[in-house]
Amino acid sequence: MDIQVHPGSASVSKSVSHAQVRNNSDRASESKVSVDMQNRDEIDTVPPLLSQELDEEAGQYKEDNPVFKEDYEELEKAMALIQAFIRKLQAQLSKLMQSVQQRRLQVQEHEEAEVLSDAVLVEHIGLKQYRDSAKVDEIALLEQQLSEYKQLEADIRVNMIKMILAERERLEELKRKGKL
Numbered sequence: 001m002d003i004q005v006h007p008g009s010a011s012v013s014k015s016v017s018h019a020q021v022r023n024n025s026d027r028a029s030e031s032k033v034s035v036d037m038q039n040r041d042e043i044d045t046v047p048p049l050l051s052q053e054l055d056e057e058a059g060q061y062k063e064d065n066p067v068f069k070e071d072y073e074e075l076e077k078a079m080a081l082i083q084a085f086i087r088k089l090q091a092q093l094s095k096l097m098q099s100v101q102q103r104r105l106q107v108q109e110h111e112e113a114e115v116l117s118d119a120v121l122v123e124h125i126g127l128k129q130y131r132d133s134a135k136v137d138e139i140a141l142l143e144q145q146l147s148e149y150k151q152l153e154a155d156i157r158v159n160m161i162k163m164i165l166a167e168r169e170r171l172e173e174l175k176r177k178g179k180l
Contacts, residue, residue: 050157054164061167068167075160082153089146096139 048055062069 050160050164054161057168058160058164061164065167068163072160072163075156075163079153079156079160082149082156086146086149086153089142089149093139093142093146096135096142 050058058072062072
């Protein structure tokens with residue numbers, strides 16, 4: 001009678017002390033805490049609207065001038081809304097550009113889904129062409145809207161920079177006249 005042992009099928013147990021297990025779990029929890037802290041730091045850091053320097057300068061002007069603050073905050077709100085629209089449109093575009101097979105690759109746990117996925121779907125070629133052309137038209141429309149929103153975003157950024165420059169010039173003029 002031959003007995004065969006396959007590599008990897010037999011396990012050799014080592015004696016592990018409780019101290020080693022505790023040290024390993026401590027190291028694992030410390031690394032998890034450091035990763036969590038890094039993720040929080042990344043979430044807390046807000047990307048600058050214009051640049052780090054211009055955002056700081058605008059913040060200083062907002063503290064000193066209530067009219068500037070009101071106007072600039074309105075532009076910030078508009079920028080946030082437009083950026084939300086841009087993200088939404090980009091998500092819709094990426095979903096539309098996925099192939100049909102990729103859209104159907106979803107994990108479904110019930111048995112009916114398995115039966116349906118095995119069946120071969122047959123569709124009329126005219127229907128497929130209509131659906132594909134409608135999809136192309138929708139993608140073109142969404143891309144046009146996206147470019148319009150990006151243009152609006154650029155216009156708002158230009159207005160923000162103009163406001164900062166105008167406030168800077170106003171303060172320099174006041175300094176020259178000796179009123180500041």
